[in-house]
Amino acid sequence: MTGGAWLCLLAPLAGTILILLGGSWLPRVAAAWIATTSCFVAFGGAVWAFFSLRSQEGHHGEITTAWTWLQSGSFKVGLELLVDPLSAMMMLIVSGVGGLIVLYSIGYMDGDDEERRYFAYIAFFVFSMLLLVEGGNLLMLLVGWGLVGLSSYLLIGFWHERPSAVRAAKKAFVMNAFGDATMALAFFILITHTNSLSFGALDAHLSSTQANLVALGLLGGAVAKSAQIPLQTWLPDAMEGPTPVSALIHAATMVTAGVYLIARTHAIFEQARTIELIAAGTGALTLVVAGLIALVQTDIKRVIAYSTMSQIGYMFLGAGVGGYANGMFHLMTHAFFKALLFMGAGLAIHALAGEQDIRNMRGLGRVMPFTKWCFLAGALALVGVPPFAGFFSKDPIIASTLNIGWYGYIFYACGIAGAFLTGLYTFRLWFLVFPGEPSAFVREHYHDHHGREGAWTMLVPVGVLGVLATVGGWIQWPPLWTPITHWLAPVAPTLAVAEVSSTQEYVTSAVTVLVGVAGIALAWAVYSERRLAVPAAPFWRRLFENKFYFDWLYDRVFYTPSAWLATALRREFEEPVVLQTGPDLGDSTLATGSLVRRIQTGLLRTYVLFLAAGAAGVVLAFLIAK
Amino acid sequence: MLGPDTAWYLVVAAFLFGMGALGVLIRRNTLIVLLSLELMLNAGNLALIALSRHWHNGAGQIFALTVMAIAASEVCVGLGLVVALNRRELSLDVDTLSELRG
Numbered sequence: 001m002t003g004g005a006w007l008c009l010l011a012p013l014a015g016t017i018l019i020l021l022g023g024s025w026l027p028r029v030a031a032a033w034i035a036t037t038s039c040f041v042a043f044g045g046a047v048w049a050f051f052s053l054r055s056q057e058g059h060h061g062e063i064t065t066a067w068t069w070l071q072s073g074s075f076k077v078g079l080e081l082l083v084d085p086l087s088a089m090m091m092l093i094v095s096g097v098g099g100l101i102v103l104y105s106i107g108y109m110d111g112d113d114e115e116r117r118y119f120a121y122i123a124f125f126v127f128s129m130l131l132l133v134e135g136g137n138l139l140m141l142l143v144g145w146g147l148v149g150l151s152s153y154l155l156i157g158f159w160h161e162r163p164s165a166v167r168a169a170k171k172a173f174v175m176n177a178f179g180d181a182t183m184a185l186a187f188f189i190l191i192t193h194t195n196s197l198s199f200g201a202l203d204a205h206l207s208s209t210q211a212n213l214v215a216l217g218l219l220g221g222a223v224a225k226s227a228q229i230p231l232q233t234w235l236p237d238a239m240e241g242p243t244p245v246s247a248l249i250h251a252a253t254m255v256t257a258g259v260y261l262i263a264r265t266h267a268i269f270e271q272a273r274t275i276e277l278i279a280a281g282t283g284a285l286t287l288v289v290a291g292l293i294a295l296v297q298t299d300i301k302r303v304i305a306y307s308t309m310s311q312i313g314y315m316f317l318g319a320g321v322g323g324y325a326n327g328m329f330h331l332m333t334h335a336f337f338k339a340l341l342f343m344g345a346g347l348a349i350h351a352l353a354g355e356q357d358i359r360n361m362r363g364l365g366r367v368m369p370f371t372k373w374c375f376l377a378g379a380l381a382l383v384g385v386p387p388f389a390g391f392f393s394k395d396p397i398i399a400s401t402l403n404i405g406w407y408g409y410i411f412y413a414c415g416i417a418g419a420f421l422t423g424l425y426t427f428r429l430w431f432l433v434f435p436g437e438p439s440a441f442v443r444e445h446y447h448d449h450h451g452r453e454g455a456w457t458m459l460v461p462v463g464v465l466g467v468l469a470t471v472g473g474w475i476q477w478p479p480l481w482t483p484i485t486h487w488l489a490p491v492a493p494t495l496a497v498a499e500v501s502s503t504q505e506y507v508t509s510a511v512t513v514l515v516g517v518a519g520i521a522l523a524w525a526v527y528s529e530r531r532l533a534v535p536a537a538p539f540w541r542r543l544f545e546n547k548f549y550f551d552w553l554y555d556r557v558f559y560t561p562s563a564w565l566a567t568a569l570r571r572e573f574e575e576p577v578v579l580q581t582g583p584d585l586g587d588s589t590l591a592t593g594s595l596v597r598r599i600q601t602g603l604l605r606t607y608v609l610f611l612a613a614g615a616a617g618v619v620l621a622f623l624i625a626k
Numbered sequence: 627m628l629g630p631d632t633a634w635y636l637v638v639a640a641f642l643f644g645m646g647a648l649g650v651l652i653r654r655n656t657l658i659v660l661l662s663l664e665l666m667l668n669a670g671n672l673a674l675i676a677l678s679r680h681w682h683n684g685a686g687q688i689f690a691l692t693v694m695a696i697a698a699s700e701v702c703v704g705l706g707l708v709v710a711l712n713r714r715e716l717s718l719d720v721d722t723l724s725e726l727r728g
Contacts, residue, residue, distance in 0.1 A: 602727030604659075604720045608650050 001052035002064035005081045008045030008091055009134055011038045012127040019120040028115045032106045035119035039099035039126050046091035049083050059085055060490050063136045075195055080136025086491040089328065090133035090260055097252045097335045098126045100461035104343050105244040107455030108350060118158060125151035129253050133260060138187055138197040145221065148254045149176040155249060156241040168237035175234045179224025186217025202267040215272035218265055219279050226258030226312045228286045233550050235309055239301040243349060246301055247342035251308045252335040259315040259331050263324040263492045280320025284414035287313030289548060291421030296544040299356045300345045303429050307382065308338055310418060317411055318397035321404050322495025325485040326396045329476055333389035336472045337381035340465035344375040347454050347462065352445045358432045360441040365434030367446050368453045372434045374466035379430050381469040383423045383516045389473030391513065396478045399508035400498040419512045423519020431528040479505050635676035642669035656718045660704045667697045
């Protein structure tokens with residue numbers, strides 16, 4: 001079991017090191033295939049770990065310690081890996097979807113100047129993400145957490161000759177660093193009170209203030225990493241990276257780490273139930289706000305990015321009310337269909353020589369039928385139309401809010417509103433891009449790849465994920481069968497308040513599907529048939545297009561004052577004081593020196609006279625003092 | 627106690643010290659300056675031994691021996707310098723040796 005975990009973790013690291021050591025001596029294709037192979041080896045390791053865990057009695061999992069990593073008195077942290085149902089599930093998703101996306105990158109990045117660097121980074125990302133999900137204690141988790149932040153930074157800024165990419169990378173890194181800091185503070189509180197960073201320490205009884213502070217710190221980390229309000233502004237900008245990076249990091253794996261964190265540390269969140277409900281509320285708010293912003297975006301990748309924020313909002317809502325398995329199940333299906341949507345968009349962008357504006361893409365389906373159908377599968381899964389994956393995973397989340405109290409109804413309304421918005425923005429995108437006669441732009445810029453829509457390395461992963469987005473949700477259909485909930489029960493059992501009756505489940509499903517289809521119908525009427533005009537509503541349009549003014553607000557509250565302070569300090573302090581001190585010090589030393597040097601006559605007898613006079617002076621002083 | 631009073635010894639020592647110091651201050655020949663230095667050191671020795679006898683304390687005599695050893699080393703170095711100056715055919719006048727003037 002643990003052998004599989006180590007293999008899974010170390011294979012991508014070995015791939016990274018191999019590509020780094022190979023350098024320019026390694027052919028480009030070899031670098032690409034090393035990265036891909038290492039990810040699939042990792043997937044093999046994950047499958048091994050999964051099956052040996054399944055054959056274990058009660059599948060509680062196992063911790064393996066390589067060595068004691070650091071020790072201070074009785075406080076001790078080991079280099080530990082943990083294989084339990086939760087980490088095994090995440091390992092499968094990360095290495096499986098990750099492997100497919102790295103395979104896709106072979107075609108997508110073909111011909112880029114610095115392919116080898118790209119593949120070294122992306123293998124390193126897979127390693128970091130696996131470390132995050134396999135880490136056997138909170139410190140290992142934090143190490144993985146920090147490393148995925150780093151590799152995300154490197155990959156967003158991969159095209160470092162574009163100033164906008166560099167800016168986006170810095171923004172992502174700074175906002176994530178904020179989350180890392182709150183997490184580290186939570187760990188300090190935990191060490192002070194329990195003298196341990198193991199996951200078991202979270203069960204220890206803490207006073208309610210302590211539990212609230214620790215949970216709040218962890219929530220800060222989760223919100224920053226998962227791009228939830230109020231730390232969401234970095235995710236849309238992160239679309240400056242290559243499209244496979246958006247698919248892997250900013251849709252399928254890294255941004256969902258916040259949900260994993262809540263499920264992993266649910267013991268502390270249950271002690272601090274208020275904070276857990278704040279997490280759920282954050283998710284509910286984000287899923288509506290992001291859905292509204294997605295309605296007016298014109299960049300194909302940004303539409304999908306806001307949709308990602310919105311879907312992670314669902315996962316936060318699900319995990320926050322206590323249905324951890326619901327959140328994790330949606331995380332899994334979301335990894336399938338969102339990676340599919342991003343890679344479909346990548347096929348379109350690639351075939352149109354880098355064009356990302358959906359207003360130019362009309363009628364693309366005529367020339368790219370394969371992409372069109374796969375994208376449609378992803379879009380239906382996203383909206384949650386049966387039998388596609390999203391239907392099975394999204395509805396239980398919305399239903400689970402029904403029994404938690406009066407605020408549950410607000411969450412429920414948000415979830416339903418989100419489902420409508422999802423249908424609307426997803427099919428706005430689809431109707432604008434695929435059906436109809438190809439536009440002039442498409443006819444002019446479309447170029448195929450040897451008679452196909454893309455390289456086979458790009459088409460195969462899209463096809464596989466298209467199938468997974470269709471059937472991937474069939475593993476669980478509450479309340480009829482719930483294998484994932486059972487599988488996760490030893491680690492993160494669903495809270496009793498998040499259990500709902502079968503009737504509530506069925507009604508919710510019906511309502512959700514109904515409003516989702518209504519959203520699709522509205523999108524059809526407005527964007528395909530043009531029977532209805534887009535309402536003018538200039539205030540709302542401005543509000544959405546400016547992303548609810550979060551960027552503007554942060555600019556005013558954080559950036560402008562600190563830039564002003566820095567300029568003022570330079571003008572008032574650094575230039576007159578710091579920069580002037582050095583020359584002044586030198587000048588005064590020189591002046592004193594030219595005065596004092598006159599004493600050095602070079603005549604021996606003068607020195608003796610000074611000595612004698614000095615000695616006489618000392619004697620005289622003694623005599624007087626006596 | 628045999629011999630003159632301790633004060634006399636100290637007066638002689640002070641006289642010798644003053645002569646030596648005067649010699650160092652006003653003479654310009656390097657050899658004479660070295661000689662005057664020896665005079666000052668030995669004036670110190672005389673005072674040390676006189677006081678050692680006065681207070682019945684052997685420490686002063688030990689000091690005197692140490693001063694003699696140092697004086698011998700100092701003469702070695704000093705005369706060595708004089709010989710080196712002479713070999714380079716430089717003047718032995720201390721006032722002309724003033725290259726270190728600031």
